[in-house]
Amino acid sequence: QVQLVESGGGLVQAGGSLRLSCAASGRTFAIYAMAWFRQAPGKEREFVARITWSGGSTFYTNSVKGRFTISRDNAKNTVYLQMNSLKPEDTAVYYCAAGNSIVNTMSTKTYDYWGQGTQVTVSS
Numbered sequence: 001q002v003q004l005v006e007s008g009g010g011l012v013q014a015g016g017s018l019r020l021s022c023a024a025s026g027r028t029f030a031i032y033a034m035a036w037f038r039q040a041p042g043k044e045r046e047f048v049a050r051i052t053w054s055g056g057s058t059f060y061t062n063s064v065k066g067r068f069t070i071s072r073d074n075a076k077n078t079v080y081l082q083m084n085s086l087k088p089e090d091t092a093v094y095y096c097a098a099g100n101s102i103v104n105t106m107s108t109k110t111y112d113y114w115g116q117g118t119q120v121t122v123s124s
Contacts, residue, residue: 002026002113004096009118012086020081022096022115032100034079035111038092047106051079059105086122093117
């Protein structure tokens with residue numbers, strides 16, 4: 001089992017920044033990739049960004065390219081999501097996820113482990 005704990009959410013004005021953290025514990029050696037998803041009220045959970053655990057290969061959804069950066073600190077078993085130039089449409093609960101594949105990397109079904117989520121609210 002892998003446990004994931006997110007932190008760093010909050011309320012920020014449009015144009016501001018936040019950094020989310022996701023700390024992994026347990027069978028972390030089984031993780032190949034970690035990702036961030038988000039879910040706004042009344043909408044499906046959507047992919048935001050992904051990073052491979054060893055090589056650090058990254059992939060982003062188009063709407064966050066150039067504004068968000070995913071990174072990892074292997075020594076701390078932690079993945080980060082730096083979010084800049086935030087927009088009201090970025091408001092959602094953000095979830096950290098971990099899996100052992102990058103096939104269908106944007107699908108929730110690819111990931112076996114999920115955190116509890118952290119709320120990000122961007123005011124206009």
